[in-house]
Amino acid sequence: MRHATYLLILLACVIGTLPLEFVLHTRVYARWPRLLATLVPVAVLFGAWDLWAIRTDTWWYDPGYLLGVTLPGRLPLEELLFFLVIPTCAILTLEAVRARKPHWTIS
């Protein structure tokens, strides 16, 4: 169970923000092609930053809290998921704010 700790933290982020999609009708998951088109470049850029940090020993992960699935560059699977989950949470938050305050225009 301890090995699932990081994954469970990410799962809590997904579940915690999920009501925004249904209660406030943020339509973020509903617009999944646009969501994917946003997430891919973000995951590539910040994944590269993560790989640099791992390679230079700027930071490292305790394998005791990880599932043990490691991607090329010693990147834990959870880190790749982090770069998909957290940006999605940020988009859901922005769209929730826009849903509640439609007069706060952007672009």
Next chain:
Amino acid sequence: MNYTLTAGLGVLLAILIDCLALRTMLLRRKAFWVAYAIVLFFQLIVNGLLTGLEIVRYDPDRILGLRLVYAPVEDIAFGFAMVLITLSLWVRLGAAGERRGRR
């Protein structure tokens, strides 16, 4: 290059993307700052868990050493850059979709 320097460069890149490359100008929008404040609150909790439990650990020689809820302050810059670039892309792609008559 240490984490402090790359975190600063990350914020600079995010600002350039928002203001010049994609011209979304989210930094001038109230909706962005309110959303960012909410994200930051939850970042302190999630990042606090990741660093407090020591799921991730940092080389003390490659960070300033200033910490906020267990996490190095550099993580705040990393998070800000990630949120701003994400939202700038999302908004730009939305505007592009609407011009083509889609949502």
